[in-house]
Every structure is written in C-alpha cells, then in structure tokens.
Amino acid sequence: MQSTFAALRHRGFRVWTGACLVSVVGTWMQVLGVNWYVLQETGSAARMGAAIMLQTLPVLVLGGLGGMLADRLPVRPLLIATQLAHAGLAAALALIAWSPSGGDLALVYAVSVLGGAVAALEGPVMGRFAATTVPQSALGNALSLGSLVSSLGRILGMSLGGVVVAAAGPAVLFGANALSFAAVVLAVLAIRPRDLHPLQAPAVDTAPKARGGALAYLLRQPMVLITLGLALVLGSLGRNYQVTMAAMSDGPLHAGAGGYAMLSTVFAAGTVVGGFLAARRPALGYRTLIGAGLVTSVLQVLAGLAPHTWSFALAMLPIAAGAVLIDTTVATRVQLDTRADMRGRVLAALAMTSSVAGAAGAPLLGLLSEQAGARTALVLAGVATVLASAAAGAAMARRAGLPLRGRQLRLTLRATLGRPVPATA
Known part of the structure; x- marks a missing residue:
C-alpha cells in the first residue's frame, strides 16, 4: 500500500x-x-x-x-x-x-x-x-x-x-x-x-485523435459518461446534506440550531476521514466508485430512519467520508482516462456536472422534505441512488464485455472495475 x-x-x-x-x-x-x-x-x-x-x-x-x-x-x-x-x-x-x-x-x-x-x-x-x-x-x-x-x-x-x-x-x-x-x-x-x-494520455489510448469539440470527445468515452452520470445522480440526490440535515434537525429530530451545528461539524469531520481513506488507497478505480456509491446510498436510507440525533450523526460520519471518496475517484478517473489535450475541457464538464447537481438537487430535496417529510426525502433519494449505482456498475461491466447475471456479475465487477478500460480518440 x-x-x-x-x-x-x-x-x-x-x-x-x-x-x-x-x-x-x-x-x-x-x-x-x-x-x-x-x-x-x-x-x-x-x-x-x-x-x-x-x-x-x-x-x-x-x-x-x-x-x-x-x-x-x-x-x-x-x-x-x-x-x-x-x-x-x-x-x-x-x-x-x-x-x-x-x-x-x-x-x-x-x-x-x-x-x-x-x-x-x-x-x-x-x-x-x-x-x-x-x-x-x-x-x-x-x-x-x-x-x-x-x-x-x-x-x-x-x-x-x-x-x-x-x-x-x-x-x-x-x-x-x-x-x-x-x-x-x-x-x-x-x-x-x-x-x-x-x-500524459492514458496508456490504453492509442487511437488517432479525432476532430471535434469537448462534447464530441466525451460522447466517444462511455466510461467517462457513465461516471459523470453517476456523479450527477449521487451529487443531486445523494448529497446536498446541508438541506437534509437542516430539515431533519428542524423536523423529526427536534434538534434545533444547536443540533444542526453539531451535525455540520460531524459531517466536516467525516470529510477529513474520507480524505485520509482516499489518500491511503493505492488506486482509485471504478470498483471504488460503485462500492462507495452503494454504501453511502444504503447509509442514507438508514439515516432517514434514524430515531435520534446521535444515531443520525453516526450515519452522517461515514456518509461524508464516502462522499469525499466518490468525488476524488470521479476526479481521478476523468483525468487519467482521457486525453491530455482535452484535460481542461473534461474538468470543465466535471465542474458543470457538480453545479447542476447542486442547483437541481438542493431545491428538489427541499421541496420533497416539505411535501413528504425529511425522513421520506432521505429514504426515497437513498433508494434512487442505490439503483443508480447498481445500474452504473452493470453498465460498466457491460461496456467491458462482461457477463451480467447473478454471481458472475458480482465476481466480474469485483475483478475488473478497478482496471482501465480502453478510451477512444
């Protein structure tokens, strides 16, 4: 390591x-x-x-x-x-x-x-x-x-x-x-x-460079597109915790402003833990992305069911760590798996994805919390991100030409999602 x-x-x-x-x-x-x-x-x-x-x-x-x-x-x-x-x-x-x-x-x-x-x-x-x-x-x-x-x-x-x-x-x-x-x-x-x-371009990117702008280039990179799509879903429904933590504190947890401040501190501490976890990993591959997406999504469902402020905080700590691990993995893959001469435009696409996730997700979760309750908002959003993470994992395995049924899917995801997939020009 x-x-x-x-x-x-x-x-x-x-x-x-x-x-x-x-x-x-x-x-x-x-x-x-x-x-x-x-x-x-x-x-x-x-x-x-x-x-x-x-x-x-x-x-x-x-x-x-x-x-x-x-x-x-x-x-x-x-x-x-x-x-x-x-x-x-x-x-x-x-x-x-x-x-x-x-x-x-x-x-x-x-x-x-x-x-x-x-x-x-x-x-x-x-x-x-x-x-x-x-x-x-x-x-x-x-x-x-x-x-x-x-x-x-x-x-x-x-x-x-x-x-x-x-x-x-x-x-x-x-x-x-x-x-x-x-x-x-x-x-x-x-x-x-x-x-x-x-x-440097990724080692597997040996095809000649094709003409076209950033969008044309990204459309020829299915693994990057899947990664950005999952980042959009996780960022909008599986993130924006400043909204959901406030709604839970003011609503079912009855924690008030003090509880919200405490939860914000716990979340910030979790991001530090996530930074250390990401730094200790020898490689940040697609398996890490899918695994972190699934784990944080399940924890989000459990957080929505948490009966007390302390149990909600216990769920928030690993969720925050997972969020940093997800963000770091996404940033790593979109840079390592794309051409060097397109790096700035790919990073711009990632920034735009994050902006859309924040601009769309925050009001959506706020509206859902008002209409259906904070707990329901967290549970429904968590279920949606579980499905999105599973679908992204299956799509990545299919892109690599892997079997997609039962135990074979689990084994091939475990064995291959950490490896680079050939990129086209």
Whole structure:
C-alpha cells in the first residue's frame, strides 16, 4: 500500500498544497462572511441563498470556455490573472461592508456573479496545473490529499471566520480573503519548470485523435459518461446534506440550531476521514466508485430512519467520508482516462456536472422534505441512488464485455472495475 502522503515527496506539489490551504481557508471565511452580511442586512435566509446560487450559475455558462482556455493557453499567466481578479473582488466586498451607511446588496450580488464567473474560468486551469505538480502515477494520491486539504481548509475557515465575524465584522473576513490569494500567486511563481510533470494520455489510448469539440470527445468515452452520470445522480440526490440535515434537525429530530451545528461539524469531520481513506488507497478505480456509491446510498436510507440525533450523526460520519471518496475517484478517473489535450475541457464538464447537481438537487430535496417529510426525502433519494449505482456498475461491466447475471456479475465487477478500460480518440 502506498504512503498516505506519497504526493508530498514532490516539491511542486508541496508548494502548491500549502498555498491552496491558505486560499481555501480564506475562501470559506468569505463564504461565511457573505452569508452573515446578507442575513444581517435583510433578515432573509432566502436572499442569503440567492447570493450562494449566483456564485454557482456562471459555471454552467462559462465552464466550457474555461476548459478551452485551460487546454489552449499557458496556465501560469491564466492562474495569476484569476487570483488577482478574485483578490480584487474580495477587496470590493470589504469596501462595501465597511461603508458607514451599509452597502448596496445589489453590489454584493454583482460581486457574487463576477466571482462565480472568475471561478468558472479558474477551475479547469487550476485543475490542469495541479495535475502537473506530480507524475501521472501519483495523481490519484495528489487528488486525495487535495480533498483532505479542502476539508481541513473548510473547517479552519469556518471556525476562524465565526470568531472573526463576531469580533470584527464581515469586512475583515473579506479583506483577509483578498490577501490569501497572494499565496497562490507566490506558489505559481515559486514552482520551477523542473518541478512540473507533463500530462500524459492514458496508456490504453492509442487511437488517432479525432476532430471535434469537448462534447464530441466525451460522447466517444462511455466510461467517462457513465461516471459523470453517476456523479450527477449521487451529487443531486445523494448529497446536498446541508438541506437534509437542516430539515431533519428542524423536523423529526427536534434538534434545533444547536443540533444542526453539531451535525455540520460531524459531517466536516467525516470529510477529513474520507480524505485520509482516499489518500491511503493505492488506486482509485471504478470498483471504488460503485462500492462507495452503494454504501453511502444504503447509509442514507438508514439515516432517514434514524430515531435520534446521535444515531443520525453516526450515519452522517461515514456518509461524508464516502462522499469525499466518490468525488476524488470521479476526479481521478476523468483525468487519467482521457486525453491530455482535452484535460481542461473534461474538468470543465466535471465542474458543470457538480453545479447542476447542486442547483437541481438542493431545491428538489427541499421541496420533497416539505411535501413528504425529511425522513421520506432521505429514504426515497437513498433508494434512487442505490439503483443508480447498481445500474452504473452493470453498465460498466457491460461496456467491458462482461457477463451480467447473478454471481458472475458480482465476481466480474469485483475483478475488473478497478482496471482501465480502453478510451477512444
């Protein structure tokens, strides 16, 4: 079994990971600050949710453009430009919040939209650059450690942000976030060319390159399409736990705000556990994806039936760990099993899939919780994701030309889903 921190042997990855931790902490401090500021100014949770939604919508519109730029232009200048843009927007939020008469919420919403637009362009560029900080053999471990850093940064950012916003107000959080982007800029400048590793196509991808854009390329990659489809279902119905945890806390568990805060903390801790589990796996194959999808889906059904807050929390911990394992496996497979020259556009497709899952799943689960109850929403969504995971596993086995009946299916899934499947150009 490989070392949990194998990717950290590479200098470029160490520098990049340290900078990302600083940036992630600043980002989550700003997320908390924006939510608090809008809620303080309006007293409306719905308007707070609108600010969050406005940050995700640009990904659906500009994600493809970001992927194309990542594949066609030098990534270092693009990364520096996006970090400076983020810093400028965070500074603008600080000025709005520092305004003696109170800032115009229209300006906050405008900054949210612009921030989402920059993030849509930045995501594929950052993903492509990060993939070059380690050799191809260490990419899975690097992505796992990246998930771990994101989880730790979220916990630190939200915890530190809660203290700072109470003591000094949200403007300080925005200013701190503006400064945090300097860490990424310095890392990009500090990483030497010899610290980087060129992207490689998957070893099985020997067919000549065909013409066409990202969509045409993806349509010729059935394993990647199945992976993205399962990620969409799991992300929409099997995720969005901020909605279902709130509904359970306010409803059948009668846990109130304190219980919701406790569950959020448990979930965050579970994501850290998931990061360690993913980092310790020598390979993140399709078998891991299907297995984690099935396990978390069954646990979601059990969570919907949990009688007490503590039993619900016990289910949330492994669910959160499984969610990180799923996300990391999906990110690993779509990068390792696609052509290097299409990497940015494939990452953009993954970002768009995640955005659709969040934008569609959150209101759907919220409506289902209101109409049928939080328990029913969790159980029905869990059953749906169990079926989706099983169907995806069967489709992957069929794609590999494997038998699909009874014990043979179980054995072939166990034996083959961890192996790469030939990709076409």
